[in-house]
Amino acid sequence: MTARLGPGILRALLLALFAFVIFGPLLNLVLWAFAERWYFPSKLPLQYGFTFWERVFAPRGNAIASLGTSVWIALLTVAFSLAVAIPAGYALGRLRLPWRGAILLAFLLPQAVPNLPVYVNIAQVFYQIGLAGTITGVVLVHASHGLVLAVWIASAAFASVDGSLEEAARNIGASAWTCFRTITLPLAAPGLMASAIFVFLESLDEFTGTYFVGVPDVTTLPLLMFNASMGGNYQIASITALLLLVPSIGFMLVVERFLKADVLAMVGR
Amino acid sequence: MSSKGPPRAAHPAPSGGGGSAAAKPQAWRSLSTYWPALALVTPALVVVGVFFVVPLLLSAIGAFRAADGGFTLAHFEKSLELYTRDLVFTLGIVALSTVLIALVATAIAGYLTLGESPRAVAVLRWLYRWPLFIPFVVTGQVMRTFLAKNGMLNHALIGTGLIEPISAQSMLDWRGIVIAFVWKQAPFVTLLVAGAMAALAREHIEAARNLGAPRWRVLVEIVLPQVRGTLLVGLVLSFVTMLSVLSVPLMINPNSPTMITVDVAYRINTFADYAVANALCLLSLLVAAFGAAFYLRHAVRRAESGA
Numbered sequence: 164m165t166a167r168l169g170p171g172i173l174r175a176l177l178l179a180l181f182a183f184v185i186f187g188p189l190l191n192l193v194l195w196a197f198a199e200r201w202y203f204p205s206k207l208p209l210q211y212g213f214t215f216w217e218r219v220f221a222p223r224g225n226a227i228a229s230l231g232t233s234v235w236i237a238l239l240t241v242a243f244s245l246a247v248a249i250p251a252g253y254a255l256g257r258l259r260l261p262w263r264g265a266i267l268l269a270f271l272l273p274q275a276v277p278n279l280p281v282y283v284n285i286a287q288v289f290y291q292i293g294l295a296g297t298i299t300g301v302v303l304v305h306a307s308h309g310l311v312l313a314v315w316i317a318s319a320a321f322a323s324v325d326g327s328l329e330e331a332a333r334n335i336g337a338s339a340w341t342c343f344r345t346i347t348l349p350l351a352a353p354g355l356m357a358s359a360i361f362v363f364l365e366s367l368d369e370f371t372g373t374y375f376v377g378v379p380d381v382t383t384l385p386l387l388m389f390n391a392s393m394g395g396n397y398q399i400a401s402i403t404a405l406l407l408l409v410p411s412i413g414f415m416l417v418v419e420r421f422l423k424a425d426v427l428a429m430v431g432r
Numbered sequence: 433m434s435s436k437g438p439p440r441a442a443h444p445a446p447s448g449g450g451g452s453a454a455a456k457p458q459a460w461r462s463l464s465t466y467w468p469a470l471a472l473v474t475p476a477l478v479v480v481g482v483f484f485v486v487p488l489l490l491s492a493i494g495a496f497r498a499a500d501g502g503f504t505l506a507h508f509e510k511s512l513e514l515y516t517r518d519l520v521f522t523l524g525i526v527a528l529s530t531v532l533i534a535l536v537a538t539a540i541a542g543y544l545t546l547g548e549s550p551r552a553v554a555v556l557r558w559l560y561r562w563p564l565f566i567p568f569v570v571t572g573q574v575m576r577t578f579l580a581k582n583g584m585l586n587h588a589l590i591g592t593g594l595i596e597p598i599s600a601q602s603m604l605d606w607r608g609i610v611i612a613f614v615w616k617q618a619p620f621v622t623l624l625v626a627g628a629m630a631a632l633a634r635e636h637i638e639a640a641r642n643l644g645a646p647r648w649r650v651l652v653e654i655v656l657p658q659v660r661g662t663l664l665v666g667l668v669l670s671f672v673t674m675l676s677v678l679s680v681p682l683m684i685n686p687n688s689p690t691m692i693t694v695d696v697a698y699r700i701n702t703f704a705d706y707a708v709a710n711a712l713c714l715l716s717l718l719v720a721a722f723g724a725a726f727y728l729r730h731a732v733r734r735a736e737s738g739a
Contacts, residue, residue, distance in 0.1 A: 171549075174549060174552050178552060178555055178556065178559075181556070181559060181560075182559055183588065184615070185559050185560070185562050185563065186562070187578060187584050187585065187588065188574040188575060188577075188578035188584070188615070189562070189574060190584065191574065191577045191578045191583060191584040192570075192573065192574045192577060192578075194584075195577050201582070205582075206587045206591070247475045247476045247479055248476055250472035250473070250475065250476070251472060251473045251475070251476035251477075253472060254468075254469040254470075254472035254473045255473065258468065258469035258472070259465070259466065259469065260466060260469040260470070260473065261466050261470075266473060266477065269477060269480060270476070270480060272480065272484060272485070273480065273484050274669060274672070275668075275669075275672060276488065276672065276717065276720065277672055277675045277676035277713070277716055277717060277720050278676045279676045279678065279693055279696055279713055279716070280487070280488060280491035280710065280713035280714070280717065281483075281484055281487045281488055281491070282487075283487075283491065283696065283700060283706065283709055283710065283713060284487035284488075284490040284491045284494065284706075284710070285483065285487045286700075287490075287706055288487065288490070303483055304483065306479065306483075307479055307480060307482075307483035307484050308484075310476060310479055310480060311480075314476055368567030368568075368569070368570075370567070370568065370569045370678065370679045371676065371677070371678045371679070371693075374678065374697070375697075375700070385567065385569040385570075385679075388569055388570070388573060389569055389572075389679060389682075389683070392572070392573050392576065392683060393682075393683070397576075397577060400573050401573065401577070404569075404570045404573045404574065407567060407569070407570055408565075408566060408570060411565045411566065411567065412562075412565050
């Protein structure tokens with residue numbers, strides 16, 4: 164359809180437009196992070212600087228504390244999710260299991276149903292038993308959601324391990340546990356690593372659950388960003404948003420190294 | 433940790449078992465075969481049950497329970513009386529976003545599959561993924577600045593002469609929510625659909641191209657029907673996700689009419705009114721059930737054929 168219009172030029176124009184759609188909003192965020200003063204008629208900030216960065220990273224600033232809280236919650240969520248998801252993924256990926264399809268579907272439930280009613284009611288229950296506003300409460304909420312990805316990827320990772328290697332180990336006298344520890348687990352490790360990364364990121368970026376369960380004492384980075392933005396402080400909000408983007412984009416650039424095509428092909432099988 | 437049972441062959445009725453295996457009832461034998469696997473799956477199922485299914489049931493109960501513990505429809509009456517407009521608004525926004533996501537994802541994935549300039553395909557492949565890695569809260573903040581009256585969108589439109597400076601307006605209303613949703617979710621659906629398209633056999637595509645069919649017809653008539661299932665799954669997942677996102681509507685368009693998620697947060701934070709909040713949640717679940725029915729039907733088919 165572009166044949167008579169100079170296809171090269173039209174294509175380049177469309178790609179440039181698309182690049183603006185993708186990066187324009189992000190560039191706007193970066194500008195706000197460095198803007199000292201910026202109001203309506205001016206296209207660009209009137210003055211650039213690091214004043215707000217100093218405020219965000221000040222030793223008694225909230226951002227560092229929130230970053231610490233976020234990372235700690237994410238690490239605990241990964242530990243808890245994987246502790247439960249690795250055995251489940253192994254059973255789903257390698258063992259004979261009745262109602263296997265139904266069980267896999269049960270782990271899909273948190274993805275296929277809106278989470279809001281769940282968060283609202285968990286918050287109410289946690290409030291009664293003293294878990295509201297605690298790290299434990301937030302970790303439990305994050306883990307129950309992260310589990311979905313963890314179980315599906317772990318199951319795919321175990322399913323892609325070559326069974327004949329295990330049989331060979333068993334035939335020369337390795338115990339079931341030794342075989343799992345020295346053969347199955349190392350071979351599935353890249354896939355498990357990928358699922359750990361996904362769970363970590365999901366926890367780091369989670370907003371709604373923390374908003375209901377974490378109040379008033381647990382302030383993660385997304386909550387801090389939200390509060391700054393709603394308070395009209397676009398600089399602080401933009402700097403915090405950039406902080407949140409670093410791990411997401413960094414991890415996603417390396418995740419393809421862990422999540423090989425043979426594992427991807429087994430997801431949902 | 434000997435409970436991490438061996439992969440296979442250790443449990444099905446050992447031969448030295450005294451010959452009683454055949455006499456045992458069928459159900460009992462299958463249970464003894466399967467128990468290690470079931471034991472390994474149980475903790476994960478318990479977590480999903482306790483922290484997802486139970487709260488969901490509590491929501492359903494809470495929506496119908498009167499202050500004295502009896503059954504009532506009053507919470508629904510109040511919800512509909514106060515928030516019918518917002519329910520329609522929510523459904524409209526999510527439906528429109530889903531349609532736009534389908535169009536954008538199909539177009540991008542289609543070009544990735546059928547594009548003839550390898551360089552353009554490579555650039556597009558690198559470009560489209562970025563929003564995928566960006567959390568919803570950040571998307572909210574990003575769009576809050578980009579779509580504002582002083583945002584880069586307006587400056588770009590003015591700079592290219594497409595609009596006059598005087599007609600620059602803030603898009604932070606329903607349009608902002610739709611734009612944020614499409615920006616964030618279209619790459620996700622594109623990823624799924626492009627993957628499915630890449631796995632298709634090339635013969636039909638090549639044959640149609642050789643017969644002189646234009647690329648858009650190849651996309652619509654040959655490629656799209658074969659990846660319809662994947663597209664549907666992606667769209668339903670997006671549909672459900674958008675229904676329960678709180679941060680984007682809260683940051684872009686918190687005033688009435690707004691999305692149900694904002695109303696739920698408002699009922700709880702301002703009035704601690706869990707009953708109406710639950711009724712609202714149930715109403716939006718009803719909307720989602722419509723979409724999830726599609727998804728589960730497809731997922732069951734896939735789980736069965738793959739097992």
